[in-house]
Amino acid sequence: xxxxxxxxxxxxxxxxxxxxxxxxxxxxxxxxxxxxxxxxxxxxxxxxxxxxxxxxxxxxxxxxxxxxxxxxxxxxxxxxxxxxxxxxxxxxxxxxxxxxxxxxxxxxxxxxxxxxxxxxxxxxxxxxxxxxxxxxxxxxxxxxxxxxxxxxxxxxxxxxxxxxxxxxxxxxxxxxxxxxxxxxxxxxxxxxxxxxxxxxxxxxxxxxxxxxxxxxxxxxxxxxxxxxxxxxxxxxxxxxxxxxxxxxxxxxxxxxxxxxxxxxxxxxxxxxxxxxxxxxxxxxx
Amino acid sequence: xxxxxxxxxxxxxxxxxxxxxxxxxxxxxxxxxxxxxxxxxxxxxxxxxxxxxxxxxxxxxxxxxxxxxxxxxxxxxxxxxxxxxxxxxxxxxxxxxxxxxxxxxxxxxxxxxxxxxxxxxxxxxxxxxxxxxxxxxxxxxxxxxxxxxxxxxxxxxxxxxxxxxxxxxxxxxxxxxxxxxxxxxxxxxxxxxxxxxxxxxxxxxxxxxxxxxxxxxxxxxxxxxxxxxxxxxxxxxxxxxxxxxxxxxxxxxxxxxxxxxxxxxxxxxxxxxxxxxxxxxxxxxxxxxxxxxxxxxxxxxxxxxxxxxxxxxxxxxxxxxxxxxxxxxxxxxxxxxxxxxxxxxxxxxxxxxxxx
Numbered sequence: 001x002x003x004x005x006x007x008x009x010x011x012x013x014x015x016x017x018x019x020x021x022x023x024x025x026x027x028x029x030x031x032x033x034x035x036x037x038x039x040x041x042x043x044x045x046x047x048x049x050x051x052x053x054x055x056x057x058x059x060x061x062x063x064x065x066x067x068x069x070x071x072x073x074x075x076x077x078x079x080x081x082x083x084x085x086x087x088x089x090x091x092x093x094x095x096x097x098x099x100x101x102x103x104x105x106x107x108x109x110x111x112x113x114x115x116x117x118x119x120x121x122x123x124x125x126x127x128x129x130x131x132x133x134x135x136x137x138x139x140x141x142x143x144x145x146x147x148x149x150x151x152x153x154x155x156x157x158x159x160x161x162x163x164x165x166x167x168x169x170x171x172x173x174x175x176x177x178x179x180x181x182x183x184x185x186x187x188x189x190x191x192x193x194x195x196x197x198x199x200x201x202x203x204x205x206x207x208x209x210x211x212x213x214x215x216x217x218x219x220x221x222x223x224x225x226x227x228x229x230x231x232x233x234x235x236x237x238x239x240x241x242x243x244x245x246x247x248x249x250x251x252x253x254x255x256x257x258x259x260x261x262x263x264x265x266x267x268x269x270x271x272x273x274x275x276x277x278x279x280x281x282x283x284x285x
Numbered sequence: 286x287x288x289x290x291x292x293x294x295x296x297x298x299x300x301x302x303x304x305x306x307x308x309x310x311x312x313x314x315x316x317x318x319x320x321x322x323x324x325x326x327x328x329x330x331x332x333x334x335x336x337x338x339x340x341x342x343x344x345x346x347x348x349x350x351x352x353x354x355x356x357x358x359x360x361x362x363x364x365x366x367x368x369x370x371x372x373x374x375x376x377x378x379x380x381x382x383x384x385x386x387x388x389x390x391x392x393x394x395x396x397x398x399x400x401x402x403x404x405x406x407x408x409x410x411x412x413x414x415x416x417x418x419x420x421x422x423x424x425x426x427x428x429x430x431x432x433x434x435x436x437x438x439x440x441x442x443x444x445x446x447x448x449x450x451x452x453x454x455x456x457x458x459x460x461x462x463x464x465x466x467x468x469x470x471x472x473x474x475x476x477x478x479x480x481x482x483x484x485x486x487x488x489x490x491x492x493x494x495x496x497x498x499x500x501x502x503x504x505x506x507x508x509x510x511x512x513x514x515x516x517x518x519x520x521x522x523x524x525x526x527x528x529x530x531x532x533x534x535x536x537x538x539x540x541x542x543x544x545x546x547x548x549x550x551x552x553x554x555x556x557x558x559x560x561x562x563x564x565x566x567x568x569x570x571x572x573x574x575x576x577x578x579x580x581x582x583x584x585x586x587x588x589x590x591x592x593x594x595x596x597x598x599x600x601x602x603x604x605x606x607x608x609x610x611x612x613x614x615x616x617x618x619x620x621x622x623x624x625x626x627x628x629x630x631x632x633x634x635x636x637x638x639x640x641x
Contacts (some may be wrong), residue, residue, distance in 0.1 A: 002630075013572050026425070036612040044560070048333075050424075057326070063584055075300070087558075089340070091332055092496060095419065095582075096420045096421075096422060096494060097417075097420070097493075098404045098415075098417065098420055098422040098423040098426060099400075099403040099404050099408065099415065100403075100407060100408075100409075100415055100417075103379075110616075113409070115408070116400075116409060117396075117400075117403075118394045118395050118396065118398075118400035118401060118403045118404065119396015119397045119398045119400075120394075120396070120404070120422065121336055121337065121396065122335065122394055122420075122422050122491075124333050124335040124336070125332060125335035125337075125495035125496060125497055125500075126330060126332075126495055126496055127332060127333070127496060128331060128496040129331055129332075130331045130332050130333040133332075134335075134336060134396055134629070135395075136396070137396070138396025138397045139396055139397060144519050155464060173457055177313070179561050203538070219331070220331070221331045224331070224496075225496070225501065226499065227494045227495050227496050228420075229501075230418060230493050230501060230504045231419075231421060231490055231493060231494045233493075233504040234489065234490035234493040234494070234504050234505075234506065234507040235486075235487075235507065236419075237489060237491055237504055237505050237508040238486035238489065238508050239488070240508065241458050241486065241507070241508035241509075241511045241512050241552070241556070242482045242486065242511060244512075244552060245511065245512065245515045245549065245552075246360070247543060248544050248548035248549065248552070249356075249357070249360045249515070250360065251548075252363050252541050252544040252545035252548065252620070253360055253361050253365045253369070253545065254360050254364050254365075255364065255366050257363065278532075280441035
């Protein structure tokens with residue numbers, strides 16, 4: 001039974017309880033020895049998902065060009081979204097991991113086993129959402145869907161802490177029904193709400209979102225591709241190059257070339273063909 | 286290199302840009318800059334850079350040299366002249382040390398180097414082997430191991446042939462192996478060269494098998510790396526033949542290598558041009574900016590066009606030795622710079638040009 005998150009961004013209030021709960025439960029330290037870092041980007045204090053921040057709340061201020069247009073603050077929006085690992089049905093990170101550290105758990109989540117990971121960082125380049133990051137310990141880190149809590153029948157820390165139930169945890173199928181219902185209700189009210197994370201997004205996301213604008217507005221790719229998509233073409237291209245190199249190599253290295261070169265040497269210098277000894281008649285350095 | 290160090294600098298700049306844009310009432314730009322932290326950076330799109338630095342750049346370069354020198358030695362052995370023996374000897378001598386260097390670079394690059402064996406053996410299930418044929422890195426790990434084996438045996442064989450190793454059992458073994466029927470001895474070299482081709486090309490495919498836009502959309506990267514591997518190997522063997530074996534630039538073997546290198550350079554130019562053209566706007570990190578200067582001057586001009594002009598042609602009043610050595614040296618420099626630009630440029634600013 002696949003478990004996951006439904007993050008309804010329309011009821012997110014940007015309180016960052018999810019970020020705090022995640023840090024508390026997973027004992028993730030504050031970066032920079034706890035010194036406050038201001039990004040200057042609205043109320044965003046983490047900037048991006050990284051090795052220490054497995055929940056990242058985004059703030060997107062959408063303001064019209066002129067504030068006088070349509071009246072004061074009309075046409076403006078402040079979008080908030082709690083970003084997290086999507087635990088993709090077809091996960092790029094899981095695909096490329098050469099140590100088998102990244103596995104699919106019994107809850108269908110994607111989990112990085114810390115005692116197997118050797119820090120090759122292939123998963124970091126593979127994730128189309130930029131979720132995985134390498135930590136100071138040299139290993140890859142990301143949201144675990146609170147695997148340890150799930151194994152004891154608890155829900156993930158962020159879902160538990162979220163005061164508006166923007167983050168809901170449960171069976172993905174049930175959550176999808178809720179999400180569609182919510183999207184329909186919002187559309188009836190005139191908001192362009194939709195579910196991001198159905199099958200067309202890398203086979204489906206177990207942690208999916210309800211968005212009201214284009215994915216790029218939220219820093220999400222609209223058409224993510226699996227990293228392996230172009231690999232077979234890559235190998236085919238290499239094979240073709242190998243054939244071409246073998247051919248040109250054989251043509252260049254064949255014995256008769258040697259004889260032709262030897263003949264040229266003889267007619268030019270009137271001496272023996274070039275071989276182990278340096279040519280006597282060549283210009284000096 | 287903490288995540289915050291990585292995030293803070295460009296974000297601070299982007300945040301300032303966003304503030305200015307908002308003040309200037311450039312709302313669309315402000316929105317774009319704000320939430321697109323990394324997406325606005327055309328280098329990385331949404332994928333995070335894997336922080337592969339100079340260890341990996343050198344590994345790509347030396348791996349190509351190892352593979353290429355072995356394959357060249359095999360080819361010369363199969364279709365060449367008795368006078369090419371020196372080159373065959375050199376090729377088999379340098380391949381193994383180069384592979385060892387590659388292995389060391391890969392291990393040192395890991396976040397937890399002592400766990401390098403986790404890529405070969407299932408650490409939770411020792412001694413089960415681990416092989417994921419759909420993951421270029423997993424395939425590559427085994428290719429390096431297999432090629433290393435072939436390179437080692439040929440290395441020992443070359444040392445026995447030169448008389449450096451005189452231990453009787455090995456000498457007997459070497460004689461026995463060389464006395465096998467021709468198809469068998471040829472097969473050894475061909476198999477080794479096959480793994481060599483794999484080694485030379487898979488690193489490009491590995492780079493394609495990521496989500497970093499410049500890399501992901503370069504299906505020809507594997508072909509490019511392989512051709513560059515061949516080209517740099519020809520150049521290295523040319524230099525070694527002239528400097529270490531005293532051959533003249535007009536020596537038959539040196540000219541053969543120069544000829545093969547000209548073909549390789551031509552192919553490399555075509556593949557590179559097609560790859561950059563197909564990338565379109567995505568190629569900007571490589572062809573524009575600081576890395577762009579290195580690309581056009583270092584990779585294209587010095588690495589491809591200059592050697593093409595120098596190989597096998599007389600140049601003004603330059604001595605032939607100088608011309609030949611310069612041409613080969615340019616190829617080597619260009620090969621290293623190609624990998625430098627391809628690996629580092631798309632990771633800017635998360636990875637600096639001096640990052641290990």
